[in-house]
Amino acid sequence: MALLGLKRLRRLPEGETDKVIGNHGGEQSYGSIDDVVNAPLYTHPLKTPTWWFVGFGIAFFFLMVYLYSVVYLIVKGTGIWGNNIPTAWAMPIINFVWWIGIGHAGTLISAALLLFRQEWRTSINRFAEAMTLFAVVCAGLYPILHLGRPWVFYWLAPYPNTYGLFPQFRSPLDWDLFAISTYASVSLLFWYIGLIPDLATVRDRHPYKLGKIFYGILCLGWRGSNKHWQRYMRAYLLLAALSFPLVLSVHSTISFDFAVSQVPGWNNTIMPPYFVAGAVFAGFAMVLILAIPLRKAFKLENFITMKHLDNSAKLMLATGLFVIYGYFVEIFSAWYSGSELERYMIYNRMFGKEYGWAFWALIFCNGIAIQPLWWKRVRYNPIALFIISIIVSVGMWLERFVIVAVTLTREFLPSSWGIYKPTFWDWSLYIGSLGLFSTLFFLFIRFLPSIATSEMKETLHHIEHHGDPALRLKDNKEAL
Amino acid sequence: MAELYGVVAQYGSPDAVKAAAQTMRDHGYLQIEAYTPYPIEGLDDDLGQTQTRLGWVVLAMGMVGFIVGFGMQWWANVEFYPLNIGGKPLNSWPNFIVITFECTIIFSAFTAGLFMLFRNGLPQYYHPIFNTPGFENATRDKFFLCVEAQDKHFELAEVKGLLASTHPEKVSEVEK
Numbered sequence: 001m002a003l004l005g006l007k008r009l010r011r012l013p014e015g016e017t018d019k020v021i022g023n024h025g026g027e028q029s030y031g032s033i034d035d036v037v038n039a040p041l042y043t044h045p046l047k048t049p050t051w052w053f054v055g056f057g058i059a060f061f062f063l064m065v066y067l068y069s070v071v072y073l074i075v076k077g078t079g080i081w082g083n084n085i086p087t088a089w090a091m092p093i094i095n096f097v098w099w100i101g102i103g104h105a106g107t108l109i110s111a112a113l114l115l116f117r118q119e120w121r122t123s124i125n126r127f128a129e130a131m132t133l134f135a136v137v138c139a140g141l142y143p144i145l146h147l148g149r150p151w152v153f154y155w156l157a158p159y160p161n162t163y164g165l166f167p168q169f170r171s172p173l174d175w176d177l178f179a180i181s182t183y184a185s186v187s188l189l190f191w192y193i194g195l196i197p198d199l200a201t202v203r204d205r206h207p208y209k210l211g212k213i214f215y216g217i218l219c220l221g222w223r224g225s226n227k228h229w230q231r232y233m234r235a236y237l238l239l240a241a242l243s244f245p246l247v248l249s250v251h252s253t254i255s256f257d258f259a260v261s262q263v264p265g266w267n268n269t270i271m272p273p274y275f276v277a278g279a280v281f282a283g284f285a286m287v288l289i290l291a292i293p294l295r296k297a298f299k300l301e302n303f304i305t306m307k308h309l310d311n312s313a314k315l316m317l318a319t320g321l322f323v324i325y326g327y328f329v330e331i332f333s334a335w336y337s338g339s340e341l342e343r344y345m346i347y348n349r350m351f352g353k354e355y356g357w358a359f360w361a362l363i364f365c366n367g368i369a370i371q372p373l374w375w376k377r378v379r380y381n382p383i384a385l386f387i388i389s390i391i392v393s394v395g396m397w398l399e400r401f402v403i404v405a406v407t408l409t410r411e412f413l414p415s416s417w418g419i420y421k422p423t424f425w426d427w428s429l430y431i432g433s434l435g436l437f438s439t440l441f442f443l444f445i446r447f448l449p450s451i452a453t454s455e456m457k458e459t460l461h462h463i464e465h466h467g468d469p470a471l472r473l474k475d476n477k478e479a480l
Numbered sequence: 481m482a483e484l485y486g487v488v489a490q491y492g493s494p495d496a497v498k499a500a501a502q503t504m505r506d507h508g509y510l511q512i513e514a515y516t517p518y519p520i521e522g523l524d525d526d527l528g529q530t531q532t533r534l535g536w537v538v539l540a541m542g543m544v545g546f547i548v549g550f551g552m553q554w555w556a557n558v559e560f561y562p563l564n565i566g567g568k569p570l571n572s573w574p575n576f577i578v579i580t581f582e583c584t585i586i587f588s589a590f591t592a593g594l595f596m597l598f599r600n601g602l603p604q605y606y607h608p609i610f611n612t613p614g615f616e617n618a619t620r621d622k623f624f625l626c627v628e629a630q631d632k633h634f635e636l637a638e639v640k641g642l643l644a645s646t647h648p649e650k651v652s653e654v655e656k
Contacts, residue, residue, distance in 0.1 A: 030517060030621035158552060166556035170565060170575040178582040186586060189593045196602075197619065201517070204616035220603035223610065224618050227529055228600045229519040234534045235596035242589045249585075253578055454619075458518040461494060 062435020087420040092146035099139035105283020106132030111243035172256040179253035197454040265345040277322035284316040285392035365395025485608035486628040489648035497623035500646035501526035511631035515624040545587025549580040
């Protein structure tokens with residue numbers, strides 16, 4: 001009964017009981033789930049709430065900043081960035097790793113929690129998957145832009161060509177191409193397959209003809225026949241089972257970009273698990289950043305409950321502790337290696353004149369700022385969670401900055417040591433990618449069901465028919 | 481008058497549709513199908529539907545993906561364009577694992593998703609079941625059972641009578 005957090009219901013503060021899914025002003029019915037979740041989709045375009053237009057407008061402005069930066073980059077070349085030898089990998093790679101990490105929580109929520117039958121995931125998986133998809137879009141563009149000649153990015157792919165050449169399959173950079181393109185396309189498929197029955201629901205209730213046609217095309221003519229459901233559920237389960245190892249492999253593969261090289265501080269076996277933990281950590285932070293305003297704005301508090309925020313916060317804390325362990329292992333293995341280069345790398349990271357602050361800032365953001373999450377009062381306070389999640393996002397960005405840029409400024413050859421300073425265009429491309437992400441997200445919450453309604457109904461059915469009647473919500477209320 | 485597609489009964493709960501499916505099966509009807517807003521456990525048995533074999537197709541395609549992924553790398557490095565890279569053997573298979581894995585996943589995942597749609601006949605522009613009055617609630621909170629006219633034993637009055645005995649909310653004749 002992890003599902004509704006019913007086991008813990010007794011310990012919830014007064015008034016919190018109503019905020020468990022299912023209990024929606026007394027009895028929850030299948031129909032009321034649809035009505036609440038899909039309400040924003042049925043509104044007339046001109047009656048869209050003002051906050052949506054304001055939010056979308058701001059996001060769209062930054063999307064334009066992004067597009068302008070991309071065009072300027074293509075016209076002028078990578079010289080507009082602060083990247084230079086030895087710091088050839090800088091902001092584009094930092095942002096790439098940061099974005100792809102954020103995506104991981106979405107897949108983990110939808111795939112891993114499905115396999116482990118954590119039914120509470122049902123109300124957050126849809127928008128978490130959308131978050132994954134949009135984060136991967138933002139991430140995937142960075143390595144392409146970083147190529148210098150983005151228009152020939154397809155040279156990375158094996159395709160029949162007149163040169164008679166294949167890409168270097170032994171290179172982690174080529175593994176990246178396969179890992180990211182697989183991850184992006186499988187995430188899209190998983191998300192879309194999950195959406196089909198809900199789109200059919202929207203088609204059947206949509207008040208406007210244009211909406212009916214639009215969602216009718218999107219749902220492919222879904223009619224909910226039992227044979228269809230049977231194949232659908234099998235396909236969905238298989239997709240979850242395939243996505244779970246995939247999500248673990250993606251960030252591992254990205255960590256190979258570093259771990260397979262010989263650069264001190266990168267050539268380390270801790271990298272794959274450390275990267276995956278960091279990715280999930282940053283991902284849950286982003287889930288909270290998105291969920292807390294979303295549930296308020298669309299009045300989804302009955303679906304995305306405090307229990308969901310609490311569970312996400314716990315996972316964030318747990319993965320955060322893995323990450324802290326990773327920092328210790330990095331320091332230890334640098335010392336234990338006995339290599340002068342490794343030891344100097346850590347010394348420079350921690351006490352280097354230029355970037356020492358970044359290391360301590362990330363220790364604060366990722367190590368110290370999450371400690372209040374041990375307390376239930378903090379985990380049940382959306383504002384505190386929101387602030388901590390923002391700090392964690394900044395911290396994870398700093399971590400990638402320290403790993404990528406700070407390490408490279410002190411490479412093997414002292415004569416080529418330098419300092420890395422991001423330029424205006426580095427920042428505009430980063431801020432712009434946040435605009436790209438938010439634009440997509442605003443469109444998503446306006447035009448697609450942000451909670452998986454058919455799964456929600458199935459869950460409700462399970463509680464009503466298979467759950468212990470003593471655990472029914474009404475009885476619980478009385479028990480309190 | 482257009483041709484009859486079948487007789488459709490509407491129910492208010494999953495248990496009712498399950499019981500009705502059993503009744504119809506007991507009377508020897510085989511061409512029956514239920515339409516529900518969410519998957520219902522055990523309904524495939526009541527309808528006499530066999531388990532899907534999608535998993536085997538996915539497994540087979542996953543193996544194809546594995547062979548394609550590894551084969552491509554092996555062929556490019558050993559047969560097509562052998563090149564000495566850092567003294568590594570031409571078939572340095574540990575380096576090929578990541579791409580092999582990704583190919584396995586992408587082949588099997590797309591098989592799971594697209595083959596499911598293909599077998600379900602989706603996308604489909606038109607289906608007679610949508611002519612059922614009130615069918616828009618099939619994706620909301622109503623449960624439908626359809627006895628198709630192509631069933632061997634189909635006899636309109638008898639089917640309607642039987643369905644009426646299963647406590648439906650509504651019984652309607654649906655045209656093609």
